[in-house]
Amino acid sequence: MNAAVGERIPPSELSAAYRRALELGLLSGDDTAALFIDLQRLAGRARELREAFPDGALHTAAVKAAPLPPLLRCLAREGMGLEVASLGELELARSVVPAERIVFDSPAKTRAELAYALDLGAAINADSLDEVARLAELIAARPASAAARPRIGLRLNPQVGAGRFAYTSTAARYSKFGVPIAEFREALLEAYRAHVWLQGVHVHIGSQACAPEQMVEGMRVALDFALEANRRAGAAGPRVRIFDIGGGLPVAYADGDRAPRMAEYAALLRARCPELFTSDWRLVTEFGRYLSAPCAWAASRIEYVKPGGGARTLIIHLGADMLLRECYFPEHWRHEMVVLDAGGAPRGGPLERHVVAGPLCFAGDVLSFEQELPPAREGDILVIRDVGAYTFSMWSRFVSRQFPKVIGYHGPGGEFEVLKEREGLGRVLDFWQ
Numbered sequence: 001m002n003a004a005v006g007e008r009i010p011p012s013e014l015s016a017a018y019r020r021a022l023e024l025g026l027l028s029g030d031d032t033a034a035l036f037i038d039l040q041r042l043a044g045r046a047r048e049l050r051e052a053f054p055d056g057a058l059h060t061a062a063v064k065a066a067p068l069p070p071l072l073r074c075l076a077r078e079g080m081g082l083e084v085a086s087l088g089e090l091e092l093a094r095s096v097v098p099a100e101r102i103v104f105d106s107p108a109k110t111r112a113e114l115a116y117a118l119d120l121g122a123a124i125n126a127d128s129l130d131e132v133a134r135l136a137e138l139i140a141a142r143p144a145s146a147a148a149r150p151r152i153g154l155r156l157n158p159q160v161g162a163g164r165f166a167y168t169s170t171a172a173r174y175s176k177f178g179v180p181i182a183e184f185r186e187a188l189l190e191a192y193r194a195h196v197w198l199q200g201v202h203v204h205i206g207s208q209a210c211a212p213e214q215m216v217e218g219m220r221v222a223l224d225f226a227l228e229a230n231r232r233a234g235a236a237g238p239r240v241r242i243f244d245i246g247g248g249l250p251v252a253y254a255d256g257d258r259a260p261r262m263a264e265y266a267a268l269l270r271a272r273c274p275e276l277f278t279s280d281w282r283l284v285t286e287f288g289r290y291l292s293a294p295c296a297w298a299a300s301r302i303e304y305v306k307p308g309g310g311a312r313t314l315i316i317h318l319g320a321d322m323l324l325r326e327c328y329f330p331e332h333w334r335h336e337m338v339v340l341d342a343g344g345a346p347r348g349g350p351l352e353r354h355v356v357a358g359p360l361c362f363a364g365d366v367l368s369f370e371q372e373l374p375p376a377r378e379g380d381i382l383v384i385r386d387v388g389a390y391t392f393s394m395w396s397r398f399v400s401r402q403f404p405k406v407i408g409y410h411g412p413g414g415e416f417e418v419l420k421e422r423e424g425l426g427r428v429l430d431f432w433q
């Protein structure tokens with residue numbers, strides 16, 4: 001296991017990379033904020049995932065976590081496929097990997113989208129028994145000559161309970177996702193019996209929500225169901241042979257937090273579900289956060305330092321337009337932050353409590369009410385760490401601000417490249433017209 005890719009990017013490295021970007025002239029005065037992505041680290045995370053599971057598994061990256069094409073291409077170069085949850089993501093993924101390496105999830109796929117994905121030959125995970133029925137109609141109507149063989153799974157809810165955060169847990173008794181196994185056991189068994197093309201089970205029990213032990217418990221419940229479906233198939237032989245274990249592995253956002261490495265999760269899974277690590281099963285994974293969260297950081301100019309109300313408030317250029325969950329639930333989603341001076345050198349000094357507020361016009365646009373930072377000054381740079389997943393992918397148009405420049409680099413001392421220019425004002429205006 002490569003230890004170096006698991007840890008958060010250290011402040012000395014952030015500072016060196018920021019200074020290098022300045023030296024190379026990659027940041028102009030207009031760049032009030034920029035995103036930095038360490039592509040070498042991202043590739044390392046993908047390798048770590050591959051090494052943790054048997055050869056032959058299809059590892060897909062959840063596009064929703066970080067849908068920037070250069071990141072997706074970096075993961076594809078490591079042999080990964082892509083998990084998509086909309087037509088837009090499907091088209092993004094198609095521009096990067098062949099359809100055989102795409103898995104289409106979503107609770108709201110239309111008939112037309114399902115037909116399109118079937119024609120392409122992408123794998124599809126149905127989210128409900130009604131969606132299985134739609135697929136049955138579409139598959140029955142296909143010409144016998146149709147090139148692509150359907151690869152269809154069904155998302156199951158093992159109902160092993162909510163984790164730490166209810167709003168990112170999907171395996172509680174109620175969830176809008178998947179089919180609860182206990183409640184619909186007979187109907188599920190009948191669906192698997194009736195449709196020879198229904199060969200996969202899919203379980204995703206939430207993102208950053210559950211401890212690995214709970215995740216693995218959910219897999220066991222789904223695996224027992226799949227084994228039962230195969231027993232019922234009897235002489236016809238095993239039907240279910242694709243097991244899509246979803247994503248969801250938590251990462252450590254706060255200094256001092258410990259999060260499991262992929263090899264630990266795979267070892268737990270192997271201990272609890274040894275069958276999955278045999279040639280009887282084709283494994284699919286859909287990790288997002290684990291791959292990209294620790295590979296990116298955001299740097300914003302501190303536009304103002306406002307005293308008042310008993311606090312020092314740093315007004316920065318990124319808020320709920322990029323860090324939506326962080327602003328809605330600042331007590332749950334906390335990022336470590338670092339202050340650099342305008343030249344990129346780390347600021348020192350005794351730590352003080354700061355409020356970190358974004359640029360948007362609503363009072364909830366606050367990333368942290370209690371960030372311990374050295375005294376920051378107007379014009380300094382605030383670095384927000386570990387923003388590689390579910391941050392910029394949730395970009396919002398509220399107040400019509402421009403999506404920041406994205407700068408990629410290849411590890412400490414590595415090459416730099418602009419992956420995406422700062423969004424032009426014209427594109428912002430186009431959105432509304």
Ligand SMILES: Cc1ncc(COP(=O)(O)O)c(C=O)c1O
Pocket residue numbers: 062065083105204206207208246247248249286287288289290389
């Ligand atoms: C169906 C599905 N698969 C995979 C993922 C990726 O989860 P994570 O980024 O936590 O690994 C998600 C995230 O919400 C998801 O909904």
